[in-house]
Amino acid sequence: MLETLICALFTILPDFLFRRYVQGKRIGHEITFFTMWYELRWGLTTCAMAAITVITTLFYFHPATASVTSYFRTVTILPQVGGRVAEIYVENNQQVQAGDPIFRLDGLSQKAAVETAKANLAEVDASMKVAETDLAAARAGVVQAEASLAQANEDLARNQELREKGSSAVRLTEIERLENLVKERTGRLDAARANEAAVQQQIDVLIPAQHASAEAQLEQAEAELDKTLIVAGVEGRIEQFSLQVGDYVSPLLRPAGILVPSFSGRQRFQAGFNQLSAQVIRPGMVAEIxxxxxxxxxxxxxVVAVQDVIPSGQIRPSDQLLEPQNSPPPGSILVYLEPLYDGMADALPPGSNCLANVYTSNHHRLEHEELGTGRRILLHVVDTIGVVHAAGLRLRLLLMPVQTLVFSGH
Incomplete structure (x- = not known):
């Protein structure tokens, strides 16, 4: 509408002035509703052609869209284990910091598992004391076996010496008995030393391994108990939180509420432009919303970034071949916008629906490139008509409350 009115000022209005003051034709006499096309045909035709040209150039070099939103991510408040709620620490719409407790489950089985793990750890520690006592007894047994073996060896050596001297006081059977006694006591010494080594092995290897296993079980039990306390992972606001003590929550079916992060969706907007804008919009271009x-x-x-793929072209492998004629309607170019100055978008809550214009600027080319006269005039015209688009955006913003509150009925 605004573009057509501007074009009419340079086409239809001069044609009418010529008809009125040069040819003397008057509205209501020679120029009527039925003769308007014939009398003003040159102005109307030129206005239509100029308006179409201006609108096409305007929307191509200065793209506009009504699909602008600041998307934000929400975090579902879910426990890692199912259970009944024992305590609640927050209220709906409350602001929380990362690490603040939200609610706690009863955790009876988890507490029992922790106590069992602590008892197992205490049992292992007690077995270390018993093993140390067994080691002392085993060492005493080794000393006793060594003394008995030494005594038997001395008796055998004395009897063998007497026999070699030809003494009749030594009998052969006594020597044989002493030799068997030495062998027996040697075996007892080996058994005592093996028992000492076994007890030492328990102290050095087995019991430490049991202790480490008991500690791991205790840590696992405490970790499961910690899962009964649900805390905020990020800073944000609690929404849709209507939990009551005694309610059952589950990580699969029964969420407790939603946490909206404070930083998500702020100072960044996503805009969808038609595919004709793919060769025009570039990072660094100035825009308005x-x-x-x-x-x-x-x-x-x-403009801080332009997505280099179009969502409508994505496919998912399936058991059917792709049929191009069944493709969805042409998708849009996703453009990421951020405020040109800090703090300008602080008052815009995440999820806001907006209008946006992106403006092409050829100032750098006009200042630093050698261009022909026609090219320079064209680039100046392209930059200048952006003002019309900016005025149109402001006009739509002025009419937006009226259209929304009055004509839409919302």
């Missing part, structure tokens, strides 16, 4: 959450306000933005 106006949102329903803050009417009558234009926020200057800058």
């Amino acid at each position: 106006g949102c329903m959450t803050k009417p009558f306000t234009v926020v200057p933005m800058v």
Whole structure:
């Protein structure tokens, strides 16, 4: 509408002035509703052609869209284990910090598992004391066996010496008995030493391994008990939280509420432009947005990124071949916008629906490139008509409350 009115000022109005003051034709006489097309045909035709050209150039080099939103992520408040709620520490719409407790489950089985693990650990520690006592007894047994073996060896050596001297006081059977006694006591010494080594092995290897296993079981039991306390993972606000003591919550079916992070969706907007804008929009271009959450306000933005793929072209492997004629409608170019100046978008809550214009600027080319006269005039025209688009955005923002509150019935 605004573009057509501007074009009419340079086409239809001069044609009418020529007909009125040069040819003397008057409205209501020679120029009527039925003769308007014939009398003003040159102005109307030129206006239509100029308006179409201006609108096409305007929307191509200065793209506009009404699909602008600041998307934000929510965090579902879910326990890692199912159970009944024992305590609640927050209320709905309460602001929480990372690490603040939200609610706690009863955790009776987890507490019992912790106590069992502590008892097992104490049992292992007690077995270490018993093993140390057994080691002392085993060492005493080794000393006793060594003394008995030494005594038997001395008796055998004395009897063998007497026999070699030809003494009749020594009998052969006595020597044989002493030799068997030495062998027996040697075996007892080996058994005592093996028993000492076994007890030492228990102290050095087995019991430490049992102790480490008991500690791991205790840590696991404490970790399971910690899962009964649900805390906030990030800073944010609690929403849709209507939990009561005694309610049953589950990680699969029964969420407790939603946590909206404070930083999610702020100072960043996502805009969808038609595919004709793919060759025009580039990072660094200046843009403007106006949102329903803050009417009558234009926020200057800058393009920070352009998604290099179009969502409508994505496919998922299946058991059917792709049929191009069944493809969804042409998707849009996703553009990321951020405020040109700090703090400009602080008053816009995440999820705001907005209008956006992106403006092409050829100032750098006009200043630093050698261009022909026609090219320079074209680039100046492209930059200048962006003002019309900016005025159109402001006009739509002025009419937005009226359209929303009066004509839409909402």
